[in-house]
Amino acid sequence: MVDFYRAFHDRHPDENGIIVADDGVSEYAYVANTGLWHREPLAGRIVLFGDEHYDRVRIGPEEVYERIGQCRPIWNQGFGAKVLRVRRLQPDAEKRTSADLGLDPARVPPLADDAWRRLPLVDDDPSPEYVSVADIWEQESEGLEWCDCGHRPLTVEPLMAIAEEVITVPVPQHLRHDDVAAILKELWGLRTVCHYFRMALETAALRVNVTVDASYELPVALAIAKDFSDRWDGCPDEELAKMRNLRDGH
Known part of the structure; x- marks a missing residue:
């Protein structure tokens, strides 16, 4: 007996909700990009949302x-890259077809066998939605928090x-693209x-500046x-390593 649920986050439109199948042993989330149901590796948590x-x-x-x-495919460059990278590398034993879960395959047309392997990790549109410099500072965070002190809006001062x-001191009036990367690397504590x-x-540069410049x-x-x-x-490879460590009991 398989039970189905619609899981949705209050920050996400209802039509983008996640469909979950529970076979009494494990839960599987449907991922439109792959046409498959993927086991949720962390009990009680919908990884596609990143929280509980x-x-x-x-x-x-x-x-x-x-x-x-x-269901709309996940295309967002950062979120999609993390999710799809992890899902693609899941063992086959952690994936189910619609038929495996008792659904009529004729009513859930599958993707071509290798279609999910060829999906881009970035949006096909080379021009992400533009956002003005002024609006950036009013924008709420949609990703991970930049510090471990709870939610705190990022301001000009720490940057x-x-x-x-x-x-250097004083900070020059023009920063190289590599300088921005160095600031972010330090902000996030990345080696x-x-x-x-x-x-x-690069996507952030396209949104704010329209082009990626030197x-x-x-x-x-x-x-x-x-x-x-x-x-x-976060980096999908690091997320995958964390999941493997949790799965292996490390």
Whole structure:
């Protein structure tokens, strides 16, 4: 007997809710990008949301078919990269097809066998939604917190203090793209940066500056750092390592 639920977060539109199947042993979340149901590796937590604050409503098979047809693929560059990287690398034993869960395959058309392996980790649109420098500082964080002291909005002051440490005093009126990366590396306490970090930084630059340039005026550079920090969800490879350690009991 398989029970189905619609799990949704109050910060996410209802139509983007997650569909969960519970076979009495494990829970599996449907991921539109893969066309498969993936086991949730952390009990009591919907990893697709990144936290435990979600609502859950039981639904019947007919609504499952309807909801699956409405599921939007995850495309967001930072969030999607983390989620899809982890899901792709899950062992086959942790994945289920719709037929495995008692659903009619004819009503849940699968993707081509290798389609999910070829999905891009970034949005196909090279021009993410533009956001002004002024609006950046009113923007709420959607990613991980930039410090371990609870939620605290990121302001100009800590960014300037870090810039003085890692660049020079006084901070110049133009910062290189690499300078912004150095500020963020220090802000997040990173020893090295990965491909996903660089992609996320480029996406922030596109949102704030429209183009990725070698250098930016200081207000623009700080706004790029703020936008990055509001959206950064961590390195997918590190997330995978954490999950494996939890699974292995380390």
